[in-house]
Amino acid sequence: xDDRDAxxxxxxxxxxxxxxxxxxxxxxxxxxAYQITRDSQAAEDVVADAFLAVFQQIKxxxxxxxxxxxxxxxxxxxxxxxTRRRSRLQRVLGLLSRATEPSDPVQVxxxxxETRAVISALDRxxxxxxxALSLRYLEDLDERSIAEILGWPIGTVKTRLHRGRNHLRQExxxxxxxxxxxxxxxxxxxx
Amino acid sequence: MISDSQLDSVLRAALKEDAxxxxxxxxVTGQVRARMVHARHWHRAVxxxxxxxxxxxxxxxxxxxTSELSIVLRxxxxxxxxxxxxxxxxxxxxxxxxxxLADVQRRVxxxxxxxxxxxxxxxxxxxxxxxxxxxxxxxLYEENGESFDLGETHAPEGPITVDLKGTADRSPWRIVTVNxxxxxxxxxxxxxxxxxxxxxxxxxxxxxxxxxxxxxxxSLDQFEELVLQIN
Numbered sequence: 111x112d113d114r115d116a117x118x119x120x121x122x123x124x125x126x127x128x129x130x131x132x133x134x135x136x137x138x139x140x141x142x143a144y145q146i147t148r149d150s151q152a153a154e155d156v157v158a159d160a161f162l163a164v165f166q167q168i169k170x171x172x173x174x175x176x177x178x179x180x181x182x183x184x185x186x187x188x189x190x191x192x193t194r195r196r197s198r199l200q201r202v203l204g205l206l207s208r209a210t211e212p213s214d215p216v217q218v219x220x221x222x223x224e225t226r227a228v229i230s231a232l233d234r235x236x237x238x239x240x241x242a243l244s245l246r247y248l249e250d251l252d253e254r255s256i257a258e259i260l261g262w263p264i265g266t267v268k269t270r271l272h273r274g275r276n277h278l279r280q281e282x283x284x285x286x287x288x289x290x291x292x293x294x295x296x297x298x299x300x301x
Numbered sequence: 302m303i304s305d306s307q308l309d310s311v312l313r314a315a316l317k318e319d320a321x322x323x324x325x326x327x328x329v330t331g332q333v334r335a336r337m338v339h340a341r342h343w344h345r346a347v348x349x350x351x352x353x354x355x356x357x358x359x360x361x362x363x364x365x366x367t368s369e370l371s372i373v374l375r376x377x378x379x380x381x382x383x384x385x386x387x388x389x390x391x392x393x394x395x396x397x398x399x400x401x402l403a404d405v406q407r408r409v410x411x412x413x414x415x416x417x418x419x420x421x422x423x424x425x426x427x428x429x430x431x432x433x434x435x436x437x438x439x440x441l442y443e444e445n446g447e448s449f450d451l452g453e454t455h456a457p458e459g460p461i462t463v464d465l466k467g468t469a470d471r472s473p474w475r476i477v478t479v480n481x482x483x484x485x486x487x488x489x490x491x492x493x494x495x496x497x498x499x500x501x502x503x504x505x506x507x508x509x510x511x512x513x514x515x516x517x518x519x520s521l522d523q524f525e526e527l528v529l530q531i532n
Contacts (some may be wrong), residue, residue: 123500128337132333136327140327141324150323150327154329161333162336225314228316247309247312247313248320278312
């Protein structure tokens, strides 16, 4: 069943249409949601909520309109919104000296040093830059597609990608020069 | 200094590896299904008060409608009887002709909706009544000893009307919304025994348990699952 058939099936009230849409699009939606929220549970919530929004709006969906950009727009907007709410909450918790959830040591050990350094640096970026970088590098989308999904002007996308890359570069450089810095193979390469 | 190409390459690999590790085996199908069911119940909860709020008194006829007016329950307190017995779209003048479902579909000018997951026992074609151009279809299904009669006709533009005896305040009929579509349902002792609705340009009138075995109660939740199988 392709997207068009699935949408028509769902419009007729058959939940198999939704099952088909979920099966086809959840891997990508989950990856994007995860890279913005940085939390697998939150990513699942965001994606499940996004599909629910699809279900509630399906009757007004033009079957000729590509489904994936529509879904990703919902996912990204919800993920950004959730992340902002959570970061406000974490700031409050920080003020109250309550520790946030520690990283899973097994999970940390499984991730190689280079990846961990990049991901750790990515965590410290503003959420808008993280969203743009995720769509660009995780999903290999071009700037125009990112602009369409996020509803930003293309100039804004370019700016945020550029700033995101620069912030990331600075974060990685800081890590590389720190006393307990991991040995990053890609730091120090010639330009 | 990290070059752009180095950064791009590392970023791409790191993001993919990290995301696949974290959510590569996740599956939200069950969560989505659960949220859909919850949303349908929520719709139902808000649909009933809106239908009650829209009750209007016009002469001797009481109209109850959903906010989108896809179904009108028209009550006739005295002097008029709707189609006797079960609610059905098949007119009394029709002499039903048994035939294959595909042949029924070829003879009518609307899409014949079928009930998935149940066994089709018989399909009938009802020719138009004198003075009418509207033919009808009549499908009999059985599932787990329960029977479902589906009477189908071409649905008019705008809301469909369900003519009922009695008054709205004592009526066992109510309107529920499933997946955004409105259904008029007849409920006795918490069991749905008949329903009428419009879908894909077809009006469907269902009677539950009218043929075959005993009339087993069909809960409202089961009814919601049932109508999702009608396509």
